[in-house]
Amino acid sequence: MLSNLENTIRGTRGNLLEQIPAEKVIRPKGFYKSIAIDFLTVASAFYFGYSANNFLQTGGVVALSFGVFPLLLFSSLEVILTKSLLRRVFVLVLETIAILSFFLNEQIFYLAVAGGIFLVFSLWGEILSRSEILNCIEVRFLKSTFPLLNKTMTALAFIVIIFYLPHWDSKNIFISKPAFGGIFTFSTGFIHDFYPEINFNSSVNDLAKQITIYNLTGTHPYEDLPAPAQKTLLNEILSQTQEQLRKFLGSNLSGEETLRDVSYDLVLKSLVNWREQFGGWFIAAWLAVLFLIARSFGAIIIWLSALVSFLVYQLLMALNFIAIRGESTTKETVKFV
Known part of the structure; x- marks a missing residue:
């Protein structure tokens, strides 16, 4: 009698457990799309590293210019679409590794300085752009992405100059013959x-x-x-x-x-x-001139990249890859009473 009651209770319990639906893992909307953007951003950083290394060896100015475009384009999309700053920092670390992977034969000092400058300037631009986004009611793509583009271009110019330094020697002190030929x-x-x-x-x-x-x-x-x-x-x-x-x-x-x-x-x-004649003072001045030249060309590339990025942004919205949604938020303010 007791055994029959125990079997009945066990059977009822089993039926009740079967009726409870299994918990499903629901991915947030755009989960795989965001991963695709992250992958393309890191890939563009990898391509820039290749272009920068090729420029220092052969003087390919055009190839270096085209190597900058994809990185600026996908970085501008990242700052608009990636909400988590922590995730963005992780992607920036991957970008740094991708760029430095083409300069592993250089000294650790140059790698550390180049990587540190890229991270600091990129994160600086990221924070400025995010602040601009938070302070705007509407999505202003160009205004929001320009701080990031400027800081990223400055970081890329520093990277090229830093890895240009170890290539000085008695016959090739300031600029290699292939690099000069390309320019x-x-x-x-x-x-x-x-x-x-x-x-x-x-x-x-x-x-x-x-x-x-x-x-x-x-x-x-x-x-x-x-x-x-x-x-x-x-x-x-x-x-x-x-x-x-x-x-x-x-x-x-x-x-x-x-x-x-x-x-x-x-x-x-x-x-x-x-x-x-001038010693170390001339070297410092020469590096400053190189940086100004790089930033002057970079200003043109920034504007072109911003225009192309905006067109890609509009195309993604037209293809329903991304969409603008209105959000109502409540903010606390401090004022005098």
């Missing part, structure tokens, strides 16, 4: 758009000939001369132009050297002389 080609590309008749990557003699022809073509005294007289005048002015270039670039030139190589030797010689 020279990038700069002369703009000038070539205004003077397509002149190839600034040619030899000194060819450059002198192109400049001479450019100056004479279209002038009435030259065009009115017969062909033999034109050739004679061209050769005379060409000799004068070549002589002027040799005096400016160096008297020991054969004329077959490229303008890029001659310009590099001229700049390097001047920098070495200034370093011997």
Whole structure:
């Protein structure tokens, strides 16, 4: 009798337990989307590290510029979409590791300084942007993300300069020949758009000939001369132009050297002389100049990145990947009574 009662109680208890639904793990909305944004942000930091290392070795200015764009883009999306500051700090640490992974052959001191500067400036910009977001009723994308973009660009400029320092040696004191070549080609590309008749990557003699022809073509005294007289005048002015270039670039030139190589030797010689004359003061000034140049280019990249980020932000809303929701909040204030 007692055993039957015990079996009945056990059966009833089992049925009641079966009726209780199992607790389900419910992911918050956008859980996997936020992970995707975090992954792309870290991947963009990894790509910047590759671009910066490539720039220091080969002088790829364009590649370095394109390496900055994705990191700024995804960082601006992170500050808008990631609500948890702790999670954002964790992502920043991963970004730092991704960037430094391409410079593991450098000394620990340089790695620590570069990583510390990136974390401090990135976190600084993150706090400023979050403060801007909290103080705005509406989502103002550009105004909210600009503090972060500015601080991040400053950090990236410092990183390139810090890892530029260990590459100094007796023959390559201030800037490597590949890096100078990349900057020279990038700069002369703009000038070539205004003077397509002149190839600034040619030899000194060819450059002198192109400049001479450019100056004479279209002038009435030259065009009115017969062909033999034109050739004679061209050769005379060409000799004068070549002589002027040799005096400016160096008297020991054969004329077959490229303008890029001659310009590099001229700049390097001047920098070495200034370093011997002014010592450590010149090195400090040279680093300051490099930083200002990097930030000047960075200002252009910031505006372009902000524009592209805003377009991507609008596209994500159009695709219903993200959405704006209104929230009512109550805040405490302190005032005089």
